[in-house]
Amino acid sequence: MYISLTPKEKEVLAQRHIDSDREVWELGTKLIGKMVCKKSLKPFKSREKYNTVKSVVRNPNTHQWAVSFFEDETVVDVKQIKIPKEL
Numbered sequence: 001m002y003i004s005l006t007p008k009e010k011e012v013l014a015q016r017h018i019d020s021d022r023e024v025w026e027l028g029t030k031l032i033g034k035m036v037c038k039k040s041l042k043p044f045k046s047r048e049k050y051n052t053v054k055s056v057v058r059n060p061n062t063h064q065w066a067v068s069f070f071e072d073e074t075v076v077d078v079k080q081i082k083i084p085k086e087l
Contacts, residue, residue, distance in 0.1 A: 009063040024065045028056035028078040031067060036081045046072040050084065 002025050031053045038044070044051045051069040059066035059075050066075040 003058075005063070009058075021065070024078050025056060028053075028065050028067055031078070031081070031083070032056065034083055036067070037084045038076065039080055039082050044069065044072060044076070045074045 002022060005021055032055065033053065035050045035052055037050050041049070043049050046069070048071055051071045053067045054070045055068050056078075057066055057068055057075055058064070059077055062077055064077045064079070066077045067081065068075050
């Protein structure tokens, strides 16, 4: 469920030039159940190159939309992941 930003979170995101919070959330929800990798191609904390998206959450560190995974308990901002072409 989409939850709008608090005024403080809006201020933080404005400093980072993030325009559409809702669009990022919608993109994250489309990734649920899909295998993804990091755009940097670095492994996740599970040491796997690919993880399966479990849910969309707010990253407590960046206040941006992030995804959590079935393989480990990490959260990664939506803007940092992609669906790999080789799958």
